[in-house]
Amino acid sequence: MSRCEITGKGPVVKNLVSHSNIKxxxxxxxxxQKKRIFSRTLNQMVRLQIATSAIRDMEHMGGFDNFILNQDDKALSKRALAVKLRIKKKIGSNKK
Known part of the structure; x- marks a missing residue:
């Protein structure tokens, strides 16, 4: 089963209810979707599995870097967390 590497969104169990109320x-x-996203801070493409709803949210928040920095570490996969730490490290080295 697929899971979004940024938001942690995964499969959900639901009930289909018929007219006779059979569940x-x-x-x-x-x-x-498997997507290659450009990180402006790292100046390179990053390949992740991302839900399309996360892509729309990312565009609304102003790009990949801003979106991933505001995400909770618990929701991120290991690969996405590694990208987040690389972005933080790059921003920290630029400020010095």
Whole structure:
């Protein structure tokens, strides 16, 4: 099952309810895509599996770097957390 590496969004179990009120379990998978995203801070492309809703949120917040820096570390995958730490390190070295 696929999971968004930035938001942690994964499959959800839901009930399909018929007209006669019979409940049938089903799973709803998030729309996760393998994308290459440009990081302006790192000046390179980063490859991650991202939900399309996260891509829209990312554009609304002003880009990948700003979005990933505001994300909680618990929601990030190991690869996304490594990218976040590289961005923080690069920003910290630029300020000095």
């Amino acid at each position: 049938t379990k089903s799973t709803a998978l998030p729309n996760v």
